[in-house]
Amino acid sequence: MRFVDSCEVKIKAGRGGNGCVAFRREKYIPFGGPAGGDGGKGGDIIFEADSGLSTLLDLTYKHTVEAEWGEPGRGKDQYGAGGEDFVVRVPVGTQVFDAATNELRFDLNETGLRMIVARGGKGGRGNIHFSSSFDRAPRRMEPGEEGEEWQARLELKVMADVGLLGFPNVGKSTFVRAVSRARPKVADYPFTTLVPHLGVVQVGEEASFVIADIPGLIPGASEGAGLGIRFLKHVERTRALLHLITLDPSEGRSPLKDYTALTKELAKFDPELANRPTIVALSKADITEVKDDFKRLKAAFKRKKIDLRLVSAATGEGVKELMRDLYKLAKGRPDVDDWT
Secondary structure, X not given: OOOOOEEEEEEEOOOOOOOXXXXXXOOOOOOOOEOOOOOOOOOOEEEEEEOOOOOOHHHHOOOEEEOOOOOOOEOOOEOOOOOOOEEEEEEOOEEEEEOOOOOEEEEEOOOOOEEEEEOOOOOXXXXXXXXXXXXXXOOOOXXXXXXXXXXXXXXXXXXXXXXXXXXXXXOHHHHHHHHOOOOOOOOOOOOOOOOOEEEEEEOOOOOEEEEEEOOOOOOOHHHOOOOHHXXXXXXXXXXXXXXXXXXXHHHOEOHHHHHHHHHHHHHHHOHHHHHOOEEEEEOOOOOHHHHHOHHHHHHHHHOOOOOEEXXXXXXXXXXXXXXXXXXXXXXXXXXXXXXX
């Protein structure tokens, strides 16, 4: 399924039904008076956060989301039926902005959360409400009100406890496959991962957290380089970050410079992200050159007051301990060390 995390759609709630002008004409009631009922209320547009969805793809094919109109009133004091509400299911983490003002109006960040994003119009009153001592046979009614209508922009930000960051080809996808059941594509070329992948990491018998594989970032991403800022927004929801780095002599890069470059990109996009709880790990420990250079790199990172970890998704080295520490950061549970 194609991953879509942004789209625009017109939201149009139902119009209220018109009131009715009618009079009683039953036998033996010569002066029955007005009997026109009210129109029904228009249907609301409701957005519901559904954990079973992961993309806004369905909404990209809908230019307008419209609820049912209310029925008009009828004679014999009959009120029109209200229009049926239109429920739109969206992924958890969907934000609804006003496309005209860019104002955030709704944030569906919990499973099952329902929000009325557009209210239906009120039904008009029938002539039964306008009878008075001066006008016993009113021929006046009210039209139904229009429902709320506006252009919405939907932005999906994945809901994850831990965001996995790193340059292309540092082994992020392989790492996610090793610690969860997520199956992102793995290949030996840059930008293999083109969309975020979520995986559930099991720490204890009843403890788990969600990790998100964010597509590879490069210097200048906050200004549109590489995959640009399209996926940086998904990091905003995470509670902790895991930076994966590795040795890559063929690219002429160093792990410390890679980490520094990505930290700067996060700070440019959102200064708060640079201060988020973070663990830095050197991946591909199963490669001899990486393991041999770990002590030197650990000392270099220590001078920056960073405790560098060593892990291998292929052999599992250091992975279990790293997952427990990430759980502590994301969930605030220091007692996880006591679990079996």
